[in-house]
Amino acid sequence: MMNRRNFNKLVVSSFALSMAACSSLTSVGSLPQKKKRVVVVGGGFGGATAAKYLKKFSPETEVILIEQNKEYYTCPFGNTVIAGINDIDYIKHDYKTLESKYKVQVIHAKVKKVDGATSSVILENGDVIPYHRAIVSPGIDFKYEKGYVEGSEMYSPHAYKAGAQTSLLRKQLEEMKDGGTYVMVAPENPFRCPPGPYERISLVAHYLKNNKPKSKIVILDQKKKFSKQGLFQEGWEELYADMIDWRSVEFGGKVEKVDPKKRILTTDEGDVKADVLNYIPSQKAGKLAFDSGLTKGDWCPVNTKTFESRLVKNVHVIGDASIATKMPKSGFSANSQAKVAAMQIARLLKKMPIINPPKLANTCYSLLSPSYGISVAAVYEAHEDKIKKVKGAGGLSPMGADEGFRMQEAEYAVGWYQNQMADIFR
Amino acid sequence: MKKIALALVCLCGISFAADYDPVKGQMLSLSCASCHGTDGKSSGIMPTIAGMGKTTMYKTLLDYKNGKRTGTMMQKHVKGFSDAELEQVSYYFSKVER
Numbered sequence: 001m002m003n004r005r006n007f008n009k010l011v012v013s014s015f016a017l018s019m020a021a022c023s024s025l026t027s028v029g030s031l032p033q034k035k036k037r038v039v040v041v042g043g044g045f046g047g048a049t050a051a052k053y054l055k056k057f058s059p060e061t062e063v064i065l066i067e068q069n070k071e072y073y074t075c076p077f078g079n080t081v082i083a084g085i086n087d088i089d090y091i092k093h094d095y096k097t098l099e100s101k102y103k104v105q106v107i108h109a110k111v112k113k114v115d116g117a118t119s120s121v122i123l124e125n126g127d128v129i130p131y132h133r134a135i136v137s138p139g140i141d142f143k144y145e146k147g148y149v150e151g152s153e154m155y156s157p158h159a160y161k162a163g164a165q166t167s168l169l170r171k172q173l174e175e176m177k178d179g180g181t182y183v184m185v186a187p188e189n190p191f192r193c194p195p196g197p198y199e200r201i202s203l204v205a206h207y208l209k210n211n212k213p214k215s216k217i218v219i220l221d222q223k224k225k226f227s228k229q230g231l232f233q234e235g236w237e238e239l240y241a242d243m244i245d246w247r248s249v250e251f252g253g254k255v256e257k258v259d260p261k262k263r264i265l266t267t268d269e270g271d272v273k274a275d276v277l278n279y280i281p282s283q284k285a286g287k288l289a290f291d292s293g294l295t296k297g298d299w300c301p302v303n304t305k306t307f308e309s310r311l312v313k314n315v316h317v318i319g320d321a322s323i324a325t326k327m328p329k330s331g332f333s334a335n336s337q338a339k340v341a342a343m344q345i346a347r348l349l350k351k352m353p354i355i356n357p358p359k360l361a362n363t364c365y366s367l368l369s370p371s372y373g374i375s376v377a378a379v380y381e382a383h384e385d386k387i388k389k390v391k392g393a394g395g396l397s398p399m400g401a402d403e404g405f406r407m408q409e410a411e412y413a414v415g416w417y418q419n420q421m422a423d424i425f426r
Numbered sequence: 427m428k429k430i431a432l433a434l435v436c437l438c439g440i441s442f443a444a445d446y447d448p449v450k451g452q453m454l455s456l457s458c459a460s461c462h463g464t465d466g467k468s469s470g471i472m473p474t475i476a477g478m479g480k481t482t483m484y485k486t487l488l489d490y491k492n493g494k495r496t497g498t499m500m501q502k503h504v505k506g507f508s509d510a511e512l513e514q515v516s517y518y519f520s521k522v523e524r
Contacts, residue, residue: 332460336460339456343452375498375499377499377502377503378502379505379506392505408498412498415461415470416472419463419468419469423459
């Protein structure tokens with residue numbers, strides 16, 4: 001029989017239960033009482049790394065990572081998927097280890113904007129998540145131009161954000177007839193992953209050489225020169241003879257207009273008809289950066305020692321969207337910037353002086369075939385308003401290196417990808 | 427006398443090895459992790475550098491820097507760091523448990 005005392009106990013415990021349920025639902029709606037909270041928006045190379053390393057440097061800080069997708073497909077090694085060397089699952093990653101091992105609170109939702117005035121992140125569903133500091137890693141968006149509009153990517157894929165676009169370009173390449181023409185429009189500077197388009201061309205050539213050897217590749221480049229150009233062109237000659245026709249902006253490459261459905265490009269030297277058209281538009285910071293008032297021109301100005309926005313206090317911008325000249329917009333750069341930003345933020349939250357000057361690095365491997373790799377590297381030091389290359393360090397792979405050297409760099413490219421993914425997601 | 431002894435201790439300290447600065451060591455180690463894995467624990471073809479002996483690692487890095495050792499990549503990175511910085515990086519990884 002239930003006496004009054006037991007009844008009271010029951011009331012108390014059910015009240016406690018409902019409180020617990022409420023607090024877990026609303027806990028992100030207000031700032032924690034005794035802890036600091038950092039909200040990271042965007043779960044790519046920059047954001048996911050920043051979330052993990054913040055917990056590593058400062059386990060007592062509450063770290064919330066907001067990312068709309070449950071799975072993340074990397075652009076690096078996406079070209080091996082387009083060429084049929086790897087399956088799409090090879091470039092797929094998730095956030096489970098960040099949650100279980102590092103205690104990052106991951107929320108899959110769309111962010112409307114980061115509001116510096118109220119120090120909170122506003123979700124599209126109206127929820128408001130306040131922060132002490134925020135890290136924004138929004139990546140890039142495309143400038144629609146010359147007839148390439150939103151939706152054009154369904155006919156003429158850019159495949160410059162990985163996932164469905166990667167698979168679509170792979171499918172179109174597989175369906176292309178032997179003797180067909182694969183045309184790439186390569187963007188003007190600055191853009192994500194400077195050697196990326198040229199690695200893609202190399203691996204597409206590798207696929208065509210082995211499967212559709214009568215085919216041609218044309219690159220209509222919107223600039224005069226490109227990253228690792230000497231090394232790429234040396235390798236193309238050696239591996240693919242005259243299959244690749246690179247046209248610079250000065251000599252037939254300049255695109256005036258595009259019809260993405262018919263895959264016809266108008267250039268100053270006449271029309272070019274493509275069987276597969278891989279159109280990579282010019283780029284700017286991701287939409288979220290614009291909606292949050294973080295941009296000046298196309299990109300986000302930051303204090304290069306901490307990556308704190310120069311426009312919005314307590315908001316740090318890392319990765320492709322930030323102006324981190326001389327660092328290139330690469331996954332490696334974003335990962336390097338994220339770790340430095342996390343370390344500085346952990347110190348700022350404890351009112352400790354920042355590390356001055358921080359050092360950063362970049363290393364980019366590119367594959368010309370599965371057994372032919374080249375690289376470029378640099379070490380950087382962050383000064384007040386810019387990031388300088390450390391003189392005497394870094395550099396390109398040598399020209400004219402032997403087969404063994406290229407093979408070794410191809411193996412290191414794979415090793416880099418494995419360890420880089422582990423450094424971000426595991 | 428005490429002052430002389432102290433000065434001697436300090437001098438010896440400088441001539442053999444610099445003191446470990448954990449904050450600097452950790453900051454400088456961050457870019458290593460991108461290729462060698464978090465805290466130098468590699469799961470790919472790059473060698474694991476976590477828990478490597480400090481003296482061995484420091485000597486290896488100096489050899490890359492001075493051209494006594496050649497590779498495809500390492501010499502490009504070590505040239506971006508002073509000897510003192512390379513020593514701090516070596517300290518950092520020597521203290522990571524494998």
